[in-house]
Amino acid sequence: MGYRQFTSKLARVIYDDEVVDAGCEKLFHCDWLAANSRCALVERGKAVMFxxxxxxxxxxxxHRGGLIGRLVEKTYLYSPLSNTRVWREFNMLRAMRELGLPVPRPVAARCVSVPPLAYRGALITERIPDSRTLTEILRERPLDNEAWAKLGALIARFHHKNVYHADLNASNILLTGGGDFYLIDFDKGTIRRSLSRQDADANVARLRRSLCKLQKRCPEFHFAEDNWQALERAYRAAIDQPENQAG
Ligand SMILES: Nc1ncnc2c1ncn2[C@@H]1O[C@H](COP(=O)(O)OP(=O)(O)O)[C@@H](O)[C@H]1O
Ligand SMILES: [Mg+2]
Known part of the structure; x- marks a missing residue:
């Protein structure tokens, strides 16, 4: 029981055999997804729930990015899969769950080589039940400062475990009906041997920028300065505590 890998003609798949089996490659096909989800058209860059x-x-x-330089990840030539973005995110989710952090369970990942030099990757995770992104929620209603503080303490918990989230924005934070936060989308993230204060602060600053930007675009967006202060105060308090006492 556990994680298994196999290689088919041009693809390589890793999957959790407690959730799916070796027949899971079909889940990566657009036709299968379109027939088994409410998404009539499976577009690149859009998550599909099924x-x-x-x-x-x-x-x-x-996304493979735009120009040829970005299109071909250099590492692909030398270490075909373990260094691809999708493999890294899959393994990072796995490691974070072992550390007890609230992230989705990785179910399967697939890399298809697109000769001569490129590849295409896709990831399947377990959906966080009854959850919406912070962006969606704040468009409709405010959160109380207790919730903002809870989020601040949670970000500190990730930082205590040396997790660097490369894109901590409001759409990469989920909140459940029960009031629990989850972080998602660890593309390009890393678990460091030791996360520097500078990088940890950059994560927090990135989130603030994202919230301010959403507010600028939509005046109805429920985000106020004292919400941010509640988050930051809780973050600082938790980060200053030894790890085993942090929230
Ligand atoms: N495990 C999950 N549970 C619930 N919703 C998810 C999950 N993973 C992704 N989503 C939804 O899909 C969106 C896109 O996924 P994400 O991993 O952020 O990819 P990207 O931003 O690169 O497209 C998220 O903002 C969220 O709305
Ligand atoms: Mg995202």
């Missing part, structure tokens, strides 16, 4: 064997799952495909 049910499979009694579980709610989420499929996402990686």
């Amino acid at each position: 049910a499979y064997r009694g579980r709610e799952l989420v499929f996402k495909q990686y």
Whole structure:
């Protein structure tokens, strides 16, 4: 029981055999997804939610970026899969769950080589039940400062475990109906041997920029300076505590 890998013609797949089996490659095909989700058209860059064997799952495909330099990740030539973005995110989710951090369970990842030099990656995770992104929620209603403080303490918990989230914005934070936060989308993130204060602060600053930008675009957006202060105060308090006492 656990994680298994296999290689088919041009693809390589890793999957959690407690959730799916070796037949899971079909879940990565646009036709199968379109037939088994409410998404009529599977577009690149858009997450697709679907049910499979009694579980709610989420499929996402990686953007390859624009220009040739970005299109071909250099590492692909030398270490075909372990260094691809999708493999890294899969393994990072796995490691974070082992550390007890609230992130989605990784279910399967697939890399297809696109000769001669490129590849295409996709990831399937378990959907966080009854959750919405912070962006969606704040468009509708405010959160109380207790919730903002809870989020601040949670970010500190990730930082205590040396997790660097490369893109901590409001759409990469989920909140459940029960009031629990989850972080998602660890594309290009890393678990460092030791996370520097500078990088940790950059994560927090990135989130603030994202919230301010959303507010600028939509005056109805429920985000106020004292919300940010509640988050930051809780973050600082938690980060100053030894790890085992942090929230
Ligand atoms: N495990 C999950 N549970 C619930 N919703 C998810 C999950 N993974 C992704 N989503 C939804 O899909 C969106 C896109 O996924 P994300 O991993 O952020 O990819 P990207 O931003 O690169 O497209 C998220 O903002 C969120 O709305
Ligand atoms: Mg995202």
